[in-house]
Amino acid sequence: MLTESTLIDAGGSAAGAGALLSILRDGRPRTRAELAQLTGWARSTLSLRLDALMHQRLVAPTDDAIHSGGRPATTFAFNQSARVVLAADLGVTHARLAVTDLATNPLAERSAEMPIDRGPVPVLTWLVETFHELLAECGRGLADVCGIGVGLPGPVEHGTGTPVNPPIMPGWNRFAVPEWLSARLGAPVLVDNDVNIMALGEYWAVRSQVQHLIFVKVGTGVGCGIISEGRLHRGAQGAAGDIGHIRVPSFEEVVCRCGNTGCLEAVAGGGALAARLREAGEDASASRDVVELVRAGNVRAVQAIRQAGREIGTVLAWVVNFFNPSFIVVGGDIAEAGEHLLAGVREVIYSTSLPLATQHLNILTSDLGDRAGVTGAAVMVIEHVLAPEVVDQAVTALSAEG
Amino acid sequence: MLTESTLIDAGGSAAGAGALLSILRDGRPRTRAELAQLTGWARSTLSLRLDALMHQRLVAPTDDAIHSGGRPATTFAFNQSARVVLAADLGVTHARLAVTDLATNPLAERSAEMPIDRGPVPVLTWLVETFHELLAECGRGLADVCGIGVGLPGPVEHGTGTPVNPPIMPGWNRFAVPEWLSARLGAPVLVDNDVNIMALGEYWAVRSQVQHLIFVKVGTGVGCGIISEGRLHRGAQGAAGDIGHIRVPSFEEVVCRCGNTGCLEAVAGGGALAARLREAGEDASASRDVVELVRAGNVRAVQAIRQAGREIGTVLAWVVNFFNPSFIVVGGDIAEAGEHLLAGVREVIYSTSLPLATQHLNILTSDLGDRAGVTGAAVMVIEHVLAPEVVDQAVTALSAEG
DNA sequence: CTAGTTTTGCTTGACCGTCGACATAAGACG
DNA sequence: CGTCTTATGTCGACGGTCAAGCAAAACTAG
Known part of the structure; x- marks a missing residue:
């Protein structure tokens, strides 16, 4: 059996960009010199990595430069608006959907009555439609979506993203939510229990x-x-x-x-x-x-x-x-x-x-109140998509194709 | 203020050896070909890393080679006897000390009455003496010791390794156990609560x-x-x-x-x-x-x-x-x-x-019975000392000096 | 407007780690 | 004992990274 394994880093060209991004993710703008010191890289190498992230639009120069007598140093910061996240908090009778940026700030949001017991296909169909509407509302498209996070009111096997024997979700047992959604929205899907997701959201607020x-x-x-x-x-x-x-x-x-x-x-x-x-x-x-x-x-x-x-x-x-x-x-x-x-x-x-x-x-x-769920769903996606390994992979993939 | 920071890997010469060791740590012997596939490295690179680990004696060739028609492939396995760990489980009235290998197997062990309320200096002095005796018993020296793990019957601030307001350990409050011990035994010291350590030991057995x-x-x-x-x-x-x-x-x-x-x-x-x-x-x-x-x-x-x-x-x-x-x-x-x-x-x-x-x-x-404590103390040390980053650092340090 | 100062981009040569290929070693088989 | 097969060591090539240097850029101060 061929495992095609790469347990250890591939040593690809722009590997390390993920590490740089994880430094910048606190939102603080920094100059090249500061970043070079923090990473321990040479200025030339740093510029390479920084360029890679800027091509991905994950990092952008900020407006305010630091004036120190000579040429002002441009500062760079994490670009929260580079991508959007689709976040859904599905309750028993009520649902809340949001399009958020990469810092969980809501760009468009909707709350509606949507009984979970209508079954997976009707509920998720409505969810896909509403996400399209919300994307239009904030002027974004499917191409901007980097991931979809969903909270469900019952036990979920997080590895596969499927509900298992949920007591109050008739028809949802073992339904392959991630496959169904990613086929229609073209982005990775993460699913978890709604309470877990709310915990993640609250943790984010005080992390x-x-x-x-x-x-x-x-x-x-x-x-x-x-x-x-x-x-x-x-x-x-x-x-x-x-x-x-x-x-x-x-x-x-x-x-x-x-x-x-x-x-x-x-x-x-x-x-x-x-x-x-x-x-x-x-x-x-x-x-x-x-x-x-x-x-x-x-x-x-x-x-x-x-x-x-x-x-x-x-x-x-x-x-x-x-x-x-x-x-x-x-x-x-x-x-x-x-x-x-x-x-x-x-x-x-x-x-x-x-x-x-x-x-x-x-x-x-x-x-966060009743927004804890969607915030947490977004956090779950962001933590996954912005993890160093994932960023490295994305950066190398893009630089490879041109 | 100079931070001398290298938040991200130093790119040192033999970096990656730690990852290789963590694959071999399950104890299964493997051929070079298998290891190359598992790590994704070229055979030549793999040999380099393997040599580095063998110089540290952390890995050794096994006796049985795999015969497959042509030249038999030598297999390599984690060398549990490369170093020893000093493990101590100090109870309220009773203490158990052990010298173990890198797989927590006891090489020498002693159990004795030793009331913790005699205070830190008498107890730890006895501990150092007994460790010397146990080392002599199994024919090892201080040079072989890669770390010391101690369990104490009270709350311990694990980061600093000091007891904090222990109810039944008079004189031990804020006593700097790691500094005191490492000055006398010349190896890193990790301290934790005895119950935590026993949990680690039991986890190890069923991990x-x-x-x-x-x-x-x-x-x-x-x-x-x-x-x-x-x-x-x-x-x-x-x-x-x-x-x-x-x-x-x-x-x-x-x-x-x-x-x-x-x-x-x-x-x-x-x-x-x-x-x-x-x-x-x-x-x-x-x-x-x-x-x-x-x-x-x-x-x-x-x-x-x-x-x-x-x-x-x-x-x-x-x-x-x-x-x-x-x-x-x-x-x-x-x-x-x-x-x-x-x-x-x-x-x-x-x-x-x-x-x-x-x-x-x-x-x-x-x-494990009453051996859970010493086993766990050893596990705590081994997990620290054999962590990939630590191994990489040790390997590069050794290859630098010659 | 000019001189001074600091950042930035670009280039070059050197170094080191990694890879692939080739040569050699070691045992199996006839 | 020679041949076949597979494993292993060696070496040149490639590519990424670094340090240094230079020129251009961008702003301050006079």
Whole structure:
């Protein structure tokens, strides 16, 4: 069997351009002299590499030059607009699509009702159409697209990009999302669980200060995404972060939709809160109604959410001891209904977890809000496409053809 | 300020030798032709790199050649005996030292009573002396030592290798262990928490099958080490894995040595078990006595251990949902007292955790037993010293001087 | 407007790593 | 013992990288 392997770098002509780009990716403009010192290359070599990146339009000279008495030095910076990313966050009932630049800034965005249970072909067909519209909106074409990132509301085998036995996505099991999409959009496709993607998005927002982060989504259900040393921890079956079905104390009688009893989700999830408020005579059928009630100042709803925060905090207190993150970001419908949930979470964590672990721990609501998903989908693509090896390969391929 | 930075590879003469070694590190002998194909290098280049590694004695030709009609091809394999590693597992009362080869095989080993509370200088002085004796025992000298790995029973800041506010190591706080040891033994020193090191050791034993592993140590206290994607997760303050002070349900009244109540350790730790058995009239003052009782067939002790397994299993069931490991290895004094603890752990995890997460989960006792610590200490050193960049640097340094 | 200063682009020659080809070594087979 | 086959060492060629130097460019200061 022929493996055609090149386990180690090919030593191609412009190899190293990727390393240069990864220095410039922080966005700071730099002069040639600075870059030569940082890379350790000769000025001539550096110019070669820089030219290669400029031909790819991944780097561009900035307007402001540095004046130091003589000829001003032109500075070069990462060109965020070189390519665009198509990012999709598909929820159970709702979808958000965006075209972003290479720094996750949105160029065009759309949010719409789109039930996932319509099945893969209708949903993805709509997705392709909408991406075309959004591209037109911001004056870009398919040629500018460097990759497509998709978040799905269920377990996804990230290696192949296919959903596996998703409980709430009828028809999607083992559907080859990447193949289907890349055949129609002509770019690499990456797929992952929606909570993982939101964790990536939140990590991106604080990446300069933080290595270990937990993102907790409290919507109809409860789940979390785990970032260890800046990388997503997916677990052996890609099932990591499923804290919604952890059994919490003193609620052994509550039945969960998963069939077990006492699950966190059945106690503190949006669906459970709605049901409890309904029993108390309030008008609430879904997680979103609970948020409405809280916004309207309904005392019972506020109390319920705060108590839910305490229950979730109990589980997160364990997580803090076990995982020792420096950030916990809480997002999802229920978290966005104000600080009530967070208050409950903080109350329990700071009183229960180890002082060493809580000392420098930040517990916050998401700054990105419902944009965390699309941001994370874009991050997933950007991290892949702008990885040094991939850039080197692209640069050499282009310089080879002329 | 001069940074003298070379962020990107120096392009030194024999760079790439490290990559070659990392291929050979699986121990399988290979011919030049195979290696050339695997690396993608020309045969001549490959021979150059191979020579460099052979000069370092890191690779050696094997005796058996492959006969294929013409001139037989000599095969080359990683030479595990090229260097030795000094590994130390310092417990609270007990210490185990070993000299190992580059595949963690013990060449000489010693286990002794050595209370950690004698303070850093007496303990480390004894350690240096004993290492000299062990080296003499297996006919090696300090020149053969490529690194020293140490495990300590408390929180360690791995970057600097110093203990920080250890609760049970008087005098060790902020003691610069690496500097002290490397000044006397002339080799790089790596220090980490003992549980982390044991996790590394257990991971090493199953690394071909497993990416995500949890090692649980049940001794006087309870703690765990976390391996994510083959790398140790230490957490933001290096405090990850502290499951001993997670509060478990229905034991809110039990007081823990940490001052809180209801901690797992206060319910299921070896110290707690001894106390409970003592109350019941048995003769047990420490965790080791509990093991004795179990070995002697004492029913109360067996029941106590099995119940402790259930309590620990409760916490591990949460961990399984959150982290989704593929292996859980249980070690420490209490775990080695037979299958009783494991039975309790399995009972709870398989009945409580999500089916998806438990489907391919293995829950085992340690094969390495009380050797997990020294093995892990050796692994820590080997992974560092045999990392491609480090090997490249060593090879170029040697070829430069002649 | 001119002289001074610093960056930038271009060229050259030298060096070193890598490659491919050729010659030689080592064992198998008849 | 000679021939065949395959492995291995050696050597020249190629190409990428570097350092140095020079000329042009671009701005400041007077």
